[in-house]
Amino acid sequence: MRKKTYVQVGLGGRHELFRDALLGPFSRWCELVALCDINRGRLNLSRQRALNQFHKEIDTWHADQFDDMLLSIRPDYVIVTSIDSTHDDYICRALEKGCHVITEKPLTIDSERCRKILETQRRTGKTVKVAFNYRYSPVRTQIKQLLEQDMIGRVLSIDFHWMLDTIHGADYFRRWHRQKKNSGGLLVHKATHHFDLINWWIDSLPESVLASGRKRFYTPAMAGELGLTSRTDRCMTCPEASVCAFFLDLKRNSNLNAMYAECEHYDGYYRDACVFDNLVDIEDCMNVIVNYRNGVKMSYSLNAFMPWEGYIIAFNGTKGRLEHKLRETVYINADGKIPAETEKDGSWIWFYPHSGKESEIPVRESSGGHGGGDDLMLHHLFGSPVETDPLGRAADHIAGAGSILTGIAANRSIKERRVIEVEELIAGLLKGFFKKRQS
Template sequence: MKRIVVCGLSNRALGMFIEPILTDFAHENKIVGLLDTDDRRIELCKDSFPELFSIPSYNADQFNQMIKETNADTIVVTSRDDTHIDYILQGLEQDLTVITEKPMVTNANDAVRVMEAEQRSKGKVIVAFNYRYGAFHRKIKELILEGKIGRVTSVDLNWYIDTYHGASYFKRWNRNREYSGGLSIHKSSHHFDLVNWWLDQKPEEVFAYGALNYYGKDGEFNPSVADNRHCSTCQEKYNCQYYMRWSNRRNNIAVKDDHIKADNIEKSADNYTDYRPDACIFDHEIEIEDTYSAIVKYDKGALLNYSVNFSAPYEGYRLAINGTKGRIETTEYHEPSRISFPYPEQTIEYYPLFGAKETIHVVQNEGSHGGGDPLLQEDLFLGVDPNRSYQILAGAEAGAYSIAVGEAVWRSCKENKPFRINELLRSTIEIKYS
């Protein structure tokens, strides 16, 4: 029986971890403690799950006390990104299993600290990279492992975040680099991990460009240059095309997306301490980029051409993987409720170097993130599926490489030069993981 404490009662904590532990995995897992910096979040968690009413709760400075009193052996880290490092290091110091939401940390230096701490510990780090578990992503991994396209030589990955989801990052703490590491880490590190995992190659060098094109004070759809506005009280919201695309004047109802959930404007503003998800997307304080284009060189010769746009008309991605024996292509259109045009069913197109094209229809499973969340939960709380023939659950090394690529992207944007991954990680990976 795993004895689990949850550090950070975000909506991701409630929906991805607490609810399934209580409903699907309770026979082998038990939540024995809750920790958050905001007492109100603890109250709301217990309101949502009355079976946790008698579970002890703790503040951030009571971590060691919590572990001692609960005799926990596993921690789930689902707090704000920049605080992950504190809980991970404390958990490893106590020789615990640490399950952390992605991104593992917000900078390469902290990734080094995690790996060094894990080397000293009897515990281990698991990073909840749910993208790996999506049906199409697993199928692509299997095709590569089968040698269908030979040795991978290049990858083209273009990711599109629509104006609802994309804007949400600029309404919240994510827009501050000190909290999120910027979107090349908070969001793109998930994409980099996916490519790293598909290729089974290590990223070596990154060169990138990036810009703030849509959000911030110079955004061309900004109704006026002003600060400290919030959507729920803004007098100009009906002149804001970003707001009105998802709302109407009659009843002021906006489409809800899975990254907002219970963090709607009214609930968050009234209940959470020092947090609301409706800050203006055109504030002066916004400094992170909303557009990236990057090239990543890998140690076995593959090249990744990557781009992401956080203000696209629709959500999804286009992927092509080239190898010495062929090519794989696929296109995903995500969040269909927010797409206003007909779009094709997602398939995988396989082009052998010599021969006829093959269209692969992938058997899918239900659940969030392309069916990835339920399978990840099973591996986390039941143990890794013994019938799976390849490694999929991610650890500290994968977390570190994804963070290092993300940091290299924004540093390259700022300094207009390439960055070596091992320089960012100070060769720590090679000490333990080579």
């Protein structure tokens, strides 16, 4: 059997998961042929690491040469792991050149770009897979199965609250994510995972969205309250480094130093910007009310300045209530800590029937990146072609669009102070694309 060929664009922290999977355990079925990035330092670094670790020489192409790369190599797949605002461009250019696409979440950051991707996919007929690793973590699969077993009957409403802590959560305010033009804000960049889980768990799509959001914590005023009076725009040069709880020492961590500090001079991007900077324009405190096509109602919140990270969710059904709390220690690119394992003590599932006694359901064990989701997802993306998917965990362009439309609608709702009908975001297209999925 011929190996499938891959190229990858965007060579930051996240890309290594895919590169190492293709060069390592999945090299039996897959071949990574080229790497592409806008930053020549990270191009060289990734090439060198592939050589050192896997003894594989890989072609490198600057982002300006993306089309030439595709024409020259004609890969089967393009893997997109560049920053969020660039996804649509690379996805569409890859599809136009006859390639299939695997993209990191979010599919894209606004409705115009989403429309462009859906139209291009429809016209070219090529596949777009979205790397929704959260779906694959054992406990989230467990929740899907519990709901499908009809334990609480028909789900009528959901209470969902996500906490980002001041270690991992704060990182979004240091990096490119801190500006909406790059990431769409946390309601798109981060909550795409959460809204995707909901769409998948209840097998539906958002219909209307009302939201409010503000920046309450990562502000110059808060820095003042914390006594940080002589901040500069980044940690590396900041005189408050020794007293600031948010100080990130890029140079102290060898990986962060090699991947970011030593690559700054190529493009001027630094990954240790001050979290209290005026330039931060994303919200850190958000509330969203969503009505789904199948009648389910959800109340959701996302706060990015919490003492612990994870979520609490409750599904309210016709026969009872299912509550689930998950405490995460996630990938912390900031200090290079080992990826996440679920903190078992802090996680639980409880079932409350309308009649009868409540019972605790043991949480399914997991280990590895993103609660065990990363490895399983890689297996699905790159593993043996005969792999089946009875729970529908593989996410396509429809799932990708469905997951960002809630956040995009929420962003618009915050701006225009009104309820947004999701249909109005990608009118017409939505009908065609989502007809099959309506429930």
